[in-house]
Amino acid sequence: MLKYLLVILLLVRVSVSAQPVTLTCFDLLPGPLGSVPQYMASCNGKMLFTCEADSNSGRELWISDGTLPGTHLLKDIRKGANSSWPLCITGANDKVFFIAVEKNYNSQLWVSDGTEAGTRRISNIDTNNINGGVYPPLTVQGGKAFFWGSDSIHRQALWVSDGTVAGTQLVLSLNNADNAAFTDFIACRGKMYFMARYPTGFTELWATDGTPAGTTRIDTLHTTSLIYQHLASCNNLLFFMGEDNTHGLEPWVSDGTAAGTHMITDLNPGPAQGYMGSAFYAYNGRTYFFGDDGRQKGLYATDGTAAGTQFITTTTGAFGWDYTTVYKDKLYFIGDSAAISVTNGTKEGTYPLRDSAGRLMYPSLLHEYKGNLYILTAEGWRHGLYRTSGNDTVETLKEGLVVSPWIYYAKQFFEYDDALWINDWMDSSGAELWRIYDTTTIVKQPTLPFAIYPNPNHGSFTISTADSNFTGRIHICDVAGRAVYYNNHVSGATIHVTIPGAAAGVYFLTMQDISNPKTSRTINSYKIVVW
Numbered sequence: 271m272l273k274y275l276l277v278i279l280l281l282v283r284v285s286v287s288a289q290p291v292t293l294t295c296f297d298l299l300p301g302p303l304g305s306v307p308q309y310m311a312s313c314n315g316k317m318l319f320t321c322e323a324d325s326n327s328g329r330e331l332w333i334s335d336g337t338l339p340g341t342h343l344l345k346d347i348r349k350g351a352n353s354s355w356p357l358c359i360t361g362a363n364d365k366v367f368f369i370a371v372e373k374n375y376n377s378q379l380w381v382s383d384g385t386e387a388g389t390r391r392i393s394n395i396d397t398n399n400i401n402g403g404v405y406p407p408l409t410v411q412g413g414k415a416f417f418w419g420s421d422s423i424h425r426q427a428l429w430v431s432d433g434t435v436a437g438t439q440l441v442l443s444l445n446n447a448d449n450a451a452f453t454d455f456i457a458c459r460g461k462m463y464f465m466a467r468y469p470t471g472f473t474e475l476w477a478t479d480g481t482p483a484g485t486t487r488i489d490t491l492h493t494t495s496l497i498y499q500h501l502a503s504c505n506n507l508l509f510f511m512g513e514d515n516t517h518g519l520e521p522w523v524s525d526g527t528a529a530g531t532h533m534i535t536d537l538n539p540g541p542a543q544g545y546m547g548s549a550f551y552a553y554n555g556r557t558y559f560f561g562d563d564g565r566q567k568g569l570y571a572t573d574g575t576a577a578g579t580q581f582i583t584t585t586t587g588a589f590g591w592d593y594t595t596v597y598k599d600k601l602y603f604i605g606d607s608a609a610i611s612v613t614n615g616t617k618e619g620t621y622p623l624r625d626s627a628g629r630l631m632y633p634s635l636l637h638e639y640k641g642n643l644y645i646l647t648a649e650g651w652r653h654g655l656y657r658t659s660g661n662d663t664v665e666t667l668k669e670g671l672v673v674s675p676w677i678y679y680a681k682q683f684f685e686y687d688d689a690l691w692i693n694d695w696m697d698s699s700g701a702e703l704w705r706i707y708d709t710t711t712i713v714k715q716p717t718l719p720f721a722i723y724p725n726p727n728h729g730s731f732t733i734s735t736a737d738s739n740f741t742g743r744i745h746i747c748d749v750a751g752r753a754v755y756y757n758n759h760v761s762g763a764t765i766h767v768t769i770p771g772a773a774a775g776v777y778f779l780t781m782q783d784i785s786n787p788k789t790s791r792t793i794n795s796y797k798i799v800v801w
Contacts, residue, residue, distance in 0.1 A: 291657075291667055295696070296338050296703040298323035304700025307332070307693045309359035310684040313366045313384040317686045318344065319693075319703070320356040320368075328353030331368070333384060336687035336705075344382070345389045348372055356380075358408035360415070365433050367415040369404050377403040379417060381433045392435050396421035404429075409455035411462050414480050416441075418452050428452055428464075430480045441478055442485050444468070454501035458508055459526050463488075465501060465510075475501075475510070477526060488524060489531040504552035507574050509559075511545045518543040521550075521559060523574040535576035538564045549589040553601045554615055560587055571615060583617040593633040597643045598660035608632055610645070612662075625656065625664045637683035639690040640708045644683065646694065655696070655706075667706075671696050730768040733781070738763045743782040 298321060299305035305323035312318070317336065322329040327346040330353065334341035347354035347370050357377075359368040365388075370380045372391060379393035396402025399422065408417045419429040424443040431438035444466060455464045461484075466474045478485040501510045512522035517533060518541050524531035537544025538561075546560040546567065556571040556578075569587065572579040587605040594603045605611025605622060609630035613620040625631055635646040645656040645664075654669035671694065684691045690706040721734040740762060746755040746769060755769050 290709040292705075292707045292709070293655075293668060293696075294705045294707070295699050296334075296341060296705065297699045298332075298341065298702060299700070302698060302700050304695065304702040306701040307703045308680050308682070309357065309368070310682055310686070310691060310693065311359045311361040311366045312686055313361060313382065314364055316384045317684070317691070318359055318366055318382065318384065320359065321703075322353065326351060329355055331356050331359075331370070331382065331389065334703075336689065341703075344384070345386045347380070347389070358406050360408055360410045362410045362413050362415065362433070367408060367410060367431070367433070369406065369408060369417070374398060375400050377405065379404045379408075379415065379429075379431055379438065381431075392431055392433065393419065393429070393438050394435070395419045395429070407453070407455065409462070411455075411457045412480070416455055416462055416464075416478075416480075426451070428466075428478070428485070430478075439482075441480065441482055442466075442476070454510070456501050456503050456508070458503040459506055461526070463501060463503075463508055463526070475508075475524060475531065488526065489528050500549040502550035502552060502557060504550075504557045505555060505574070507557075509550040509557045509572075509574070517541065519545040521545055521561065521570075521572060521579070523572075534572055534574060535579050537561050537570075537579070548587070549594075551589040551594050551601070551603070553596055554599070556615070558582075558589070558601065558603075560585075560589075569613065569620065582613065582615065583620045585611065585620065587611065593636055595636045595638065595643070597636075597638050600660070602633075602636055602643070604633065610636075623658070623662065623664065626666060631656070631664070635681055635683050635692075637690065639683075639685060639706070642708065644690060644706070646681065646683070646692065655692075668696060729772050730766070733765040733767065735763055735765065737785070739785060740783070741785045743784065745780045745782075 298307070305321040307319045307321040310317055310319045317334045319332055320329060321332050323332070324343060327343055328348065328351050330346055331344045332342065333344040354370040354372060357369040359366050365381050365383050368380050369377050371377050374397070376397050376399065378391050378395065378397065380390065381392050382389035393404055395404060402421045403419065405418045405420065408415055413432065415431045417429055419427050424440060426444040427440055428442040429438065430441050451467045453465045453467060455462055461477045461479050463475065463477050466476055475488040476485065477488055501508060508524040508526065510522050511519050512533060513519045517536055518538065520537055521534045522532065523534050542564060544561050544563060546562055548560050550557050550559045556573050558569060558571050560568065561570040563581070566581050566584060567586070568584040569582040570579060571582055585605045587603055589603055599614070601613050602623070603611055607630060610623040610633050611620060612623050623631055631645060632648040633645055634648040637644050642657045642659050645658070647654050647656065652669060653671040655667040655671070656664050657667060658664045681694055682692065690708070692704050692706060693701065694704060695701045696704055723732055742760050744757045744760055744767065745753065754772065
């Protein structure tokens with residue numbers, strides 16, 4: 271029986287030849303502005319996102335298999351040039367949930383399995399009312415989507431969906447409280463916890479299992495502030511900032527019961543504020559936050575008890591999901607002067623991260639990929655792409671990125687198809703999808719029956735069969751299926767291959783072993799990077 275050897279050749283330009291990183295732009299809408307892609311999520315082996323790359327369809331739902339020819343419009347939800355404005359695309363096992371407008375500027379909940387036929391609306395909340403429908407945030411937990419809906423009866427209500435029309439139901443109504451909101455959804459103890467906030471500043475902590483009967487109020491916090499509550503989870507405990515009639519904003523904790531919900535410590539005694547805002551972040555079994563005890567402003571850590579609340583070091587700063595992460599057992603966060611700081615949980619181990627020129631770095635996004643921490647710095651502060659391996663040495667991948675003209679543009683790092691993707695304005699192409707491929711781990715591929723080298727290479731490579739009697743055929747095509755190289759008779763222990771005039775891109779090599787049907791050998795999707 272004939273066997274086929276498939277080798278994927280990635281031929282990509284490298285901005286700096288000494289770096290084993292390739293940056294490839296998916297220029298979906300040629301021109302200075304770009305297609306402005308957002309909300310990347312994976313579904314059934316494909317990547318879904320929203321962009322506006324076709325003037326005939328507006329901003330709609332798109333899909334990609336990781337190649338430019340395989341990137342296209344999935345469904346024109348709002349027919350014609352008008353946009354459906356898909357928002358909050360969020361993966362849930364074999365589907366994604368998202369919010370989109372179909373008609374009358376009314377937004378509803380949609381679901382997609384990555385096919386046009388499987389992309390459909392599943393909510394029907396006041397569809398004819400421009401002020402009704404579905405609103406962000408959209409949070410997925412346990413395969414279910416939790417979201418905020420409004421109709422003529424339930425102006426502000428919490429809904430849940432399992433991805434079907436029948437399984438989309440009302441969970442909690444806030445009794446027609448105008449301008450109320452649901453915030454800070456977080457999973458803990460097998461339930462979804464969230465804050466219900468009223469326009470008066472009155473805030474309640476709730477828990478739900480996704481059913482009306484299983485949705486209960488945990489406790490009422492007598493707040494007079496509209497500041498977000500920053501709900502976080504650590505060691506099966508919930509941490510948030512709270513305020514009662516006696517104390518100012520202070521760190522609070524809850525075990526999910528009314529009796530177990532209380533202030534951790536009156537950090538700044540009396541009505542003074544001991545919590546400096548931002549958010550809580552879990553690291554090494556403790557929760558970190560920025561506080562003020564009246565004497566020391568800075569980074570604190572707590573285990574949920576007054577005795578276990580400790581001052582770490584003097585610093586200003588903030589935590590946020592986009593620019594805070596734990597990498598190689600250290601916490602990276604925004605510290606003094608809004609620059610990246612690093613801590614191991616001690617005063618001595620807290621310091622600012624600097625680039626190769628010794629300059630502070632101002633983060634927009636942080637993401638670990640293939641053992642390295644990738645850093646996108648903020649616009650207006652040497653907007654660029656960097657990475658570090660955790661030894662405090664920062665490598666510059668691309669500097670001088672263009673400042674986006676968009677007032678709101680949700681940038682995102684996203685891993686798909688063994689690559690790191692980012693939606694940013696990195697050159698004159700405008701805001702587009704960029705694929706970042708790190709080749710540093712390519713040597714970790716499995717042992718092969720044939721050796722292929724060098725790897726990486728410059729367009730020519732050698733296949734060593736280690737068999738002087740080997741006979742086979744080679745066929746190479748590009749991503750569009752066009753043949754660019756073929757040889758119907760290759761033989762010997764060493765085979766040299768050069769693709770004539772190969773342009774940067776992805777190619778597929780199929781090698782047919784015809785030496786001996788009983789001893790055929792196979793390579794499974796072995797990747798080679800050529801620059």
